[in-house]
Amino acid sequence: MLRLPRFRYLVPVDLDEAAALKAQYGPRAAYLAGGTDLVPKMKNGQHEPEVLIALGRLRELGGIRGGKDGELRIGASTTLATLAADPLVRERFPAVARAAEGVATPVVRNMATLGGNLCLETRCSFFDQSREWREAIRFCLKKDGDTCRVAQSSERCWAIQSSDTSPLVIALGARIELHGPAGSRSVDAASFYNDDGIQYLRKQPDELVTGISLPSIEGGQAGYVKVSRRSSVDFPVLSVAAWVRRETPQAPVLEARVVLGAVGSAPVIVEEAARILKGRPLSRESIEGAAEAAGRRARPLDNADVNGLWRKRVVRPYVARALEQLEPS
Amino acid sequence: MSEHRVIGGSSRRVDVADKVTGRALYADDLVLPRMLHCKLLRSRVPHAELLRVDVSAALEIPGVLAAITGADLPIPYGILPVSQDEHALCRDRVRFVGDPIAAVAAEDEETATAALARIAVELRPLDPVGSIEDALARPEPRLHQYAQHGNIHRMVSQEFGDLEQGLAEADYVREDSFFYGGSTHLALEQHAALADWSPDGRLTLWSSTQTPHYVHRVLARVLELPAARVRVIVPALGGGFGGKTDPFNHEVVVAKLAMRTGRPVKICLTREEVFHCHRGRHPTRIWMRTGVKRDGAITAMHVKTVLDGGAYGSYGAASTLYTGALQTVTYRVPHYRFDGARVFTNKPPCGPKRGHGTPQGRFALEVQLDKIAEALGLDPADLRLRHLVSPDSLTANYLRIGSTGLRQCLETVVERSGWREKHGQLPFGRGVGVACSSYLSGAGVAIYWNDMPHSGVMLKLDRGGGVAVYCGSTDVGQGSDSVLAFVVAEVLGVPPGDVRVVTADTDLTPVDLGSYSSRVTLMTGNAALQAAERARELLASAVAGKLEARPEELVFAEGRVFPASDPDTGVSFAEAVVAAESRFGTLATVGHYAPPAPAGKFKGSGVGPSPAYSYTAAVAEVTVDPETGMVRADKVWIAHDVGRAIHRPSVVGQIEGSVYMGLGEALFEETSHRAAHNLVPVAPSMLGYKSPTALDMCEVESFVIEDPDPQGPFGAKEVGQGPLLPIPPAIVNAIYDAVGVRIDEVPATPDKVLWALLAREQGREPRVGPGALAELPWPETVRVRPPWETAGASAPVRKEQD
C-alpha cells in the first residue's frame, strides 16, 4: 500500500485565515481542495508539503450564481460533477459543462473542484512518476534534477498544461478571482497562465483561486473538443476551445478565440486563427484556414501519452471539429 | 442439449456470494497477530555488478526487526528446470530497474520504507542491453552465463517435412514481417503474500499465486526446508492471466523474514512493483514465408520469431516454442519449419500472458492469410473454410487434434456479422476483418518431468449428505472452483450448494499443477469426474440390494438415488451415504488425470501437445478516422468451440473477457521502456498503461459452439485463452478493409495508422511494420519426418479435404 508522508493538517474557517496560514508557512504548505491532483503526487513523492491547508470549510468558495445579464459566477470549490450537471451552466455555457464532464472519471469528478482543475499542475511523462522511477532517470528539471528529460538542452521546463477547463475559460474571456493576504483581485484568464512547466501560474504563491466569472456575451458561442488515448480516465493529449461572437449564427464573426490545450506549458492562444475567422461568416474555408494556422502554431513534445508529432498533425482536424460545433446547423 | 441437470446450466458460482458482499478474503485482506510488514529495495539501474549491500544502518531504526540481502538466500530458482536463473534478492548482478536487492521487515510499512533509504548499495554499472537488436549485436556483457549464445537465451530450429519441396509446389509465395508489442496482465489485485513461521518449524505462506504447487517446491528448496513442513495456501485471487504463475522474489523473502523474526510477515506490492514483476507478453518479431496453391491451400510454411525476454528466463523457453507450435492446428500445413529465439535484455522478465506465445504467431498467420487472400482474389473467410484441419488428425508437428468445431465457428460469425455484405463494401473508414485461432486445453507436459498426474481430486462424503471436493487448483476468477462443484453435483445428483470445494492448499489438497495453459477445466474436471464416479459406484452398490435393482440401473438426481424404472422408490442421497458408510467404513474417493503422452518425440516436442484444442473464429468491425488515425472497435462477433459448456455464464464471461484483453492488445496496451533513460518502463501505472475502460469496449456477440471432445469432462475444452487470439489480427485486417493500410504490428495506435495513411498520400507503401530481421546464428535444424511419412503414427491422419 502506498502511504502518504506525515503532515500538519489545518482547517481554516475563512478565506483570510487560509491565506494567512499559507503566508505563514510559505512553500512548506499547500492548499488542499479535492485532493485528486495533490494526494497522488504526495504518495509519489512529487510534492512534500509539511502542512496541508484544507479548504473544505470555506463557504466563500462555493456556489453558482447567475447574474441578471446572463453572466455566471462559479465558486472554486464547486466539484466538476456539480458543475457539469448544473442547469444554469448547461443553459448559459454548455461548453463548460461538456469540458467538465470529460475530466478524468465520474467518481473523480465528484471530488475534483473547478479551482483545482484551473490550477492543475502541468504534467509530464518524466515527472508524473514515483520517486524510485525518477531516481532511476536521475530526476528532472522540474524536481530534484537539473536536466529536462524531454528536451535535454533546454533551460526551461516543458511540462504540459493538462486542464480541460483552462483553455475553455480563456476562450470565453472569463476572469479568475483570487484571494490572498493582501485581499481579493481578479485577473483575465488568459493572463493567469505562464508558458513554463514549473512556474505555470501567474499568481502570488499564497493566493488561492476563489472562483471564476464567465461574462455573458450576446451572440457568443463556444465549442470544445478533448482528445485522449482512452475515452475515460486519461488527461487530454490535445484539447481545443473555440469561441466566436456574431450577431446571428449566419452573420460575420465579430470576435473569435481559438485556444489549444495540452500542447504547451500554458494554453496556447492562436491569434492567427482568430484573425482568419474574423470579418466573415463561419465557412468551410475560414474553418480550414483557422485550423491550419493552429496546426502551425502547436509545438508539442514527446512527454504525453502520444508522441508530439501525431499531436501536432491532428491539431488541424480537431480545431476544425471544434469550430464545426459552432456552424449554423 | 439438456441431458444434464447441472452441466450446461447457469447456476450461480459457488464463491460469488462472498464476492458481491465483500466477504471474500484476498491475500492483502489477511491479518495475523503481531504481523510485520515487508518492503523491498529495488535496483534503480538496469545492469550492474552488485558489489556491496549494507543493511546495518537500516537495522538501527526502531521498529525494524530484520533486514536481508542476497547473501541470505544463495539458492537460485526459476519456474523452468532449464532456467533456474533467479535469486530472491540479487547476489552479484542486478539485471533490470526493479530487480530486488534487499528487504526489511518492520512494525509498519512507513518504518519499512524509511529503512530502505538507509540501506547502502555499491554497484558497478554495466552497459545495458535494451532491445532485440541490441542483444543480437552485443554478446557482452552477458546477462546470463548459461545463455545459448551471448545474450541469446535460446534458439530452436525444427523442420517437419521438406520446406523447400513444399515451397516449390506453391503457386504463390510471400514473405511478411510483423511485430507484436509487449503487454502486461494488469490484474486488479496487486501481488501480496503473508508468511507465518511456527515455533515447531512449519512455514505457511498465503499468496496471490496461480501455481501454489510450484511455489511450494521453490520455497522448500530455496529455504532448505522439508517440503512436508511447507504449506502454500491461495486465498481468493483477484485475477491472474499468467502474471501470478512464477514463484516470486517477494514470496521467498517474506518467508525468510518470518523465519528470521519468528513473526508473521506480509507484503503487498505497489502497482509499480507489479510492473516490475511483469512476466507479461514477450515483444516479438515474426517473419513468415508461406507458399500456397492458387486455391489458397498451404503447401509450406516457415516461421521465424525472436522474442525480447527481459532479464530472466521465467517461462520464456516454452514461450519461444509456443510462438510457433500452434501454427499448424487450424489450417492444413504439410511442410512446416519453425525457428525461434529468445534474447535477454535488461528489462522486467517476460513470461506467460493469456495465450502464452501463441498470439504472436497467430497474429502473423492471420494477417498474412488476409494478404494472401487478397493476392489470390479470394474471400479471406472462404480461403480459410476450404483448408481447415480435419478432426482426429495429427499435424505435421505431431499435435493430436481431436474435435474441431472451427468450421461451424467460422460459418457462424461470417453469417451473423454480415461479412459477405460488408467486406470490401463498406464506405471508406469502416471495415471488417476475420481471423481464426486455436488453443490448448492444458499443456500435455508438466513443467518438471515426472510420471505423476497433473491433477488430483479427493472426495469426502458426509452422513448428512454434504460432499467435500479437495483439489489443488486455483480459481483466478475463471470459475474453476465452480466447475469442480458442478461436475461432482452432476454425477452424484446433489444440489451444487451441498458441495463444499476446498482448493489451493498444499497441505490439504492433492496436487494440481496450477491455473495456466487453460488446463483446469479439462484436467481437474476429469479428475473430479473419476472421483465422483467412484463415489457413485460405492453408494450404488450399497443401496442396490435394498432397492431391488442392479447398481447400473440406479439414477442419482435431485438429492436422491432411485431405480430408473421406479422413480418413486429410492432413498435420499444422505441415506445412501449412511448405507455405504455402514457397509464400507469411512468414505472417500480419489480421482486423477494425466494427459496422454505427446505423439511426437523430438527436441522441443513437449510444447504444443494438449489433450484437446479449442477453436475460435471472430469478425471485427471497426471505424477508422482517416484524419487522425483513431480506430474504434464497433463490434466483435465471436464463435468459440468449447467442446461442452460446463457453466454457460462462465464460458461467455471468458469469451468476452478474452475479447476485451485482445482488444486492449490490438489498439491500446503496450509495455515499453526508455532506451535513453536506463530502460525505465514508460508507463508503470494504471493511468499510463492504457487498459480499455467501459467506454472503450465494443459490443460483442458471442456464440458458444459445442463440438465435444472425448478427452474433456463431458466433452469440455478450454475457453480462458483461445478467444483472445483472433482479435488482434481481426482488428488490423479490419483496419485494412476500412482504409487500405496495413498495420503489421500491434498495438495499432493512432499515430501508426495516420503515418500509413500519409505514406499512401505521398505515394509510399501504405504500411507500418518492421523491416528485415537481423540474422541469427541459428542452430542446426532438427529435421522430423511428418507423421504421415512414418509408420505407426498414433492417430488416424487424413490429409485430404473431408
Add this chain to the structure above:
Amino acid sequence: MSERGGGVGPAETLRLRLVVNHRPVELLVPPHRTLLELLREELGLTGTKHGCELGECGACTVLVEGRPELACLRLAASCDGAEVTTVEGLARGPRLDPLQETFADTGAAQCGYCTPGMLLVAHELLERTPRPSREEIRLAISGNLCRCTGYLRIIEAIERAAERRAGADV
C-alpha cells in the same frame, strides 16, 4: 472577528466521528491516513479494495454522503461527520441489494476484485437514474477498471437490477 479554525500536527491524532454502513464510529487517526486505510485497517472492512492507491483504477470506490468517491484519495481527516457506505453496507441484514443479486446471476463478478467499487457506483447510478440507458451505464462505470469481464455482463447486471428495482416499486 471569526473563530479560528483547528488543526493537528503530524505526530498527533484527530478525533473523527463518522457513520459507516449506517452505524456510528469514533476513531483517533493521524491526519495522513486516507479513508481507504481507515476502512480497511482501523475498521477491518476489507471489502473495499485497492488496485493502485493513486486514484487511477476505481477499485477503492466507496460512497461518501451517498456520492461515489475514491477512498485512496480522500483524507480520513476530511470525513469528520460524514456518512460512508462500503460494499459491506449494501445488503440490509440477510437481504442482498438487487445489484448484488444480479451481479451474482449474470457473471458480472469473475475474480471479484473490481466488484465492490462497481456495485457502489452502480447503486448510486440507480438511485439517481432509475432506468439508465446502456450508454449512461457505461459512462457511470467508466472510471472503474475491470480486467476479467470486458464490462458487458456488468452492464447487463445493472440493467437487470434497474428492472428489478422498478418491479419492486410497483
